[in-house]
Amino acid sequence: MIMRLKDCHNFSDFRKLAKLKLPSPIFHYIDGAADDEITYARNTSAFDDVDLVPNVLRGVENVDLSTTIFGKKLDLPFYLSPTALQRLFHYDGERAVGKAAKKFNTMFGVSALATVSVEEISSMIDTPKMFQFYFHKDRGLNDSCLERAKAAKFDVMALTVDTITGGNRERDLRTGFTSPPKLTLSSLFSFATKPMWGINYLTKGKFELPHLQDFVKEGTSTNSSIGNYFSTMLDQSMNWKDAEKLCSQWGGHFALKGVMSVEDAKRAVDIGCTGIMVSNHGGRQLDGSRSPFDQLAEIVDAVGDKLDVICEGGIHRGTHMLKALSLGAKACSGGRLYLYALAAGGQAGVERAIEKYKSELVRDMKLMGCTKISDLNRDNLRFRRT
Amino acid sequence: MSLKNCYNFEDFRKLAKKKLPSPIFHYIDGGSDDESTLRRNTDSFNECDLVPNILASVGKPDLSTTLFGRKIDMPIFLSPAAMQRLYHPDGDKASARAAEKFGTFYSMSSMGNNSIEEISNISSGPKLFQLYVHKDRSISDDLIDRSRRSGFDAMCLTVDTLVAGNREKDHRTGFTTPPKLTLQSLISFAMRPNWVFNYLTGKKFELSNVKKKTDKGTSIAKSVIEYINEQYDPAMGWKDAEYCAKKWNGPFALKGVMSVEDAKRAIDIGCTAIMISNHGGRQLDGSRSPFDQVKAISDAVGDKLEIILDGGVRRGTHVLKALAAGAKACSFGKMFLFSLAAGGQKGVEHLLQNMHDEINRNMVLMGCKNLKELNSSKLIYRSRS
Ligand SMILES: Cc1cc2nc3c(=O)[nH]c(=O)nc-3n(C[C@H](O)[C@H](O)[C@H](O)COP(=O)(O)O)c2cc1C
Ligand SMILES: Cc1cc2nc3c(=O)[nH]c(=O)nc-3n(C[C@H](O)[C@H](O)[C@H](O)COP(=O)(O)O)c2cc1C
Numbered sequence: 001m002i003m004r005l006k007d008c009h010n011f012s013d014f015r016k017l018a019k020l021k022l023p024s025p026i027f028h029y030i031d032g033a034a035d036d037e038i039t040y041a042r043n044t045s046a047f048d049d050v051d052l053v054p055n056v057l058r059g060v061e062n063v064d065l066s067t068t069i070f071g072k073k074l075d076l077p078f079y080l081s082p083t084a085l086q087r088l089f090h091y092d093g094e095r096a097v098g099k100a101a102k103k104f105n106t107m108f109g110v111s112a113l114a115t116v117s118v119e120e121i122s123s124m125i126d127t128p129k130m131f132q133f134y135f136h137k138d139r140g141l142n143d144s145c146l147e148r149a150k151a152a153k154f155d156v157m158a159l160t161v162d163t164i165t166g167g168n169r170e171r172d173l174r175t176g177f178t179s180p181p182k183l184t185l186s187s188l189f190s191f192a193t194k195p196m197w198g199i200n201y202l203t204k205g206k207f208e209l210p211h212l213q214d215f216v217k218e219g220t221s222t223n224s225s226i227g228n229y230f231s232t233m234l235d236q237s238m239n240w241k242d243a244e245k246l247c248s249q250w251g252g253h254f255a256l257k258g259v260m261s262v263e264d265a266k267r268a269v270d271i272g273c274t275g276i277m278v279s280n281h282g283g284r285q286l287d288g289s290r291s292p293f294d295q296l297a298e299i300v301d302a303v304g305d306k307l308d309v310i311c312e313g314g315i316h317r318g319t320h321m322l323k324a325l326s327l328g329a330k331a332c333s334g335g336r337l338y339l340y341a342l343a344a345g346g347q348a349g350v351e352r353a354i355e356k357y358k359s360e361l362v363r364d365m366k367l368m369g370c371t372k373i374s375d376l377n378r379d380n381l382r383f384r385r386t
Numbered sequence: 387m388s389l390k391n392c393y394n395f396e397d398f399r400k401l402a403k404k405k406l407p408s409p410i411f412h413y414i415d416g417g418s419d420d421e422s423t424l425r426r427n428t429d430s431f432n433e434c435d436l437v438p439n440i441l442a443s444v445g446k447p448d449l450s451t452t453l454f455g456r457k458i459d460m461p462i463f464l465s466p467a468a469m470q471r472l473y474h475p476d477g478d479k480a481s482a483r484a485a486e487k488f489g490t491f492y493s494m495s496s497m498g499n500n501s502i503e504e505i506s507n508i509s510s511g512p513k514l515f516q517l518y519v520h521k522d523r524s525i526s527d528d529l530i531d532r533s534r535r536s537g538f539d540a541m542c543l544t545v546d547t548l549v550a551g552n553r554e555k556d557h558r559t560g561f562t563t564p565p566k567l568t569l570q571s572l573i574s575f576a577m578r579p580n581w582v583f584n585y586l587t588g589k590k591f592e593l594s595n596v597k598k599k600t601d602k603g604t605s606i607a608k609s610v611i612e613y614i615n616e617q618y619d620p621a622m623g624w625k626d627a628e629y630c631a632k633k634w635n636g637p638f639a640l641k642g643v644m645s646v647e648d649a650k651r652a653i654d655i656g657c658t659a660i661m662i663s664n665h666g667g668r669q670l671d672g673s674r675s676p677f678d679q680v681k682a683i684s685d686a687v688g689d690k691l692e693i694i695l696d697g698g699v700r701r702g703t704h705v706l707k708a709l710a711a712g713a714k715a716c717s718f719g720k721m722f723l724f725s726l727a728a729g730g731q732k733g734v735e736h737l738l739q740n741m742h743d744e745i746n747r748n749m750v751l752m753g754c755k756n757l758k759e760l761n762s763s764k765l766i767y768r769s770r771s
Binding site: 237294 | 445702706
């Protein structure tokens with residue numbers, strides 16, 4: 001039984017410890033996905049349809065894991081995807097995750113639904129930062145997010161394009177997950193059995209969504225489900241023109257998060273994007289949609305020389321990253337790969353998780369006979385079924 | 387567990403299981419032999435993936451289409467299913483009313499417990515009549531005439547039930563219709579007193595559409611297997627199907643077509659549609675699943691016939707995949723029968739609302755404004771790529 005951080009050696013260990021620590025509605029908000037969670041499962045199992053082919057006798061004592069995306073050099077070929085509501089998972093929330101990212105010099109993605117402000121984050125860390133943008137109906141809110149992220153010197157803006165409406169997350173429907181947490185009779189029991197979480201939540205500062213709260217009641221104390229937020233607050237008429245306008249309004253590195261088709265990837269180049277995240281939002285939106293890794297090669301072939309292609313979602317292991325990088329991704333990213341660790345142990349937890357993936361990467365690079373990320377290419381891979 | 391907690395197929399199934407005596411639940415739930423086709427019908431959807439388009443400013447997608455000459459509000463409808471009064475006292479009436487409310491087809495089985503006339507009195511929504519060719523041809527003729535007189539829009543002839551499938555669950559539970567109380571089923575019925583009360587106090591159980599023509603329609607306890615083997619004509623051939631299509635002289639489908647060759651022949655005999663189906667895995671176990679076969683059939687005859695995918699559909703995304711592979715619409719049996727058992731008309735409405743919302747949501751996530759935009763470019767098969 002895993003009870004402490006130092007028992008955690010991999011993704012599934014962190015997940016188990018998170019489950020132990022979190023009230024069940026919150027755990028299932030992280031852990032769940034849309035409909036039958038088929039896409040969620042495929043995001044990871046897709047990696048198993050391809051095998052790595054190592055080269056031997058290459059002299060591999062020094063391995064350099066660094067990569068450059070969005071004009072920034074990262075010491076690791078993976079970074080932390082933006083995720084909402086981190087102070088629900090641990091009372092330090094974004095503060096913990098940001099500091100851990102800084103320690104390893106990798107990119108920290110901050111969600112529009114973050115629970116710590118961009119100003120505070122930027123005063124805390126000087127390493128690469130990405131702001132994730134949701135396109136709201138309220139244009140004043142959009143402008144404010146953009147200006148604040150710019151003023152706070154964020155390096156990259158990522159527009160999420162796969163949440164045009166809320167996904168069907170049935171676990172949340174059953175547990176009654178809302179933000180901030182609402183105590184219903186059914187969730188009460190679960191919260192009551194995790195008293196530490198409750199004490200921290202209530203005593204470590206008010207829960208808020210600093211990027212939204214001046215504009216919408218969802219930003220403050222009204223309980224709202226996330227699906228409901230997507231469906232009612234975000235502008236469903238968002239189109240390529242809007243994205244293009246945002247991109248030029250931002251005036252810096254700009255990415256679309258949630259591109260899946262080759263056609264859309266090409267269009268992203270046309271409107272001036274410098275990167276795309278091939279992503280299905282961790283299986284949380286359209287179940288039955290293609291996994292990032294399955295779709296990666298096609299997209300890299302079409303646009304890999306024109307913008308940074310990032311493989312996002314389903315990553316549990318260093319070898320998963322090696323496979324994606326071999327196919328041509330510039331970097332990998334993930335949400336749950338650090339979220340369970342955050343819940344399990346705050347900043348120390350996230351650091352431990354990053355350290356684990358890093359040492360896996362170093363070990364696996366050596367076993368592959370590679371010393372730098374650019375050594376990885378498709379000759380390293382064999383697909384089982386073609 | 388209540389209706390409002392039913393979010394998906396499995397939820398309705400569980401609630402139905404709680405409400406129904408076990409022989410009846412298993413009659414719906416079971417398939418033939420080892421049920422490998424039954425499972426494959428749904429699993430087959432998981433070997434290909436949807437590829438969405440972003441920033442498509444979809445707004446509110448249009449889910450309507452036309453089928454059998456009628457406009458329907460969404461591309462799904464209720465498959466014909468026998469003896470619905472076993473599942474809920476309101477039987478076919480509940481299903482027909484719910485379908486009408488959602489602007490789509492209700493289908494009536496030849497083995498329905500409500501008469502053609504009764505249903506046409508309560509619903510002006512789109513209606514499909516499902517025909518079996520009986521050994522006594524005057525039974526089939528009578529059903530065709532009455533369906534026309536009662537304003538049914540379309541007819542389908544089921545061609546995969548020449549003999550009964552080997553449904554081992556029914557052997558074990560001793561399922562007969564009307565239900566016969568054996569010692570072994572007695573306990574199960576006794577534990578569902580509500581069901582028994584409704585069954586005994588409601589209208590007399592009968593196969594209303596065939597009762598005048600055959601005493602098998604009334605009160606002799608028969609297993610469905612025996613009924614099918616006794617009444618339906620295993621010598622039915624293309625000529626018989628053509629005869630029915632001509633006699634009906636309106637939108638006409640064969641239900642249970644699986645091969646490309648047969649799909650082509652369906653055009654020749656005057657069909658306007660086919661239902662690709664293996665009877666929900668209840669007949670030939672080991673046969674191909676509708677979704678595995680739909681693309682080949684649609685490539686061959688999709689411009690000449692309306693193609694309906696019947697079987698295995700449990701999710702809005704399954705419908706999207708079927709349409710992207712070339713189907714015009716999907717139909718389902720078990721899913722709505724469980725919802726019927728779970729809550730009568732309200733149950734079926736709850737299911738149709740869920741499915742509507744799923745299709746709507748997923749169309750938005752796919753970036754599709756209408757069903758036509760769901761074409762083969764939106765679908766990638768993993769193993770064939
Ligand atoms: C709990 C949770 C919250 C998330 N919140 C956001 C968000 O606010 N904005 C966003 O663009 N993506 C969000 N995502 C999606 C992640 O950015 C990322 O796409 C996803 O987690 C990748 O899949 P993985 O968890 O398998 O790595 C969230 C994901 C999770 C698990
Ligand atoms: C309980 C039950 C009774 C059925 N009765 C009939 C019937 O009388 N006539 C017919 O053509 N099909 C009948 N079917 C088959 C359905 O019309 C349909 O082909 C099948 O249920 C589709 O598979 P699905 O249940 O996976 O959706 C029946 C199916 C079930 C489950």
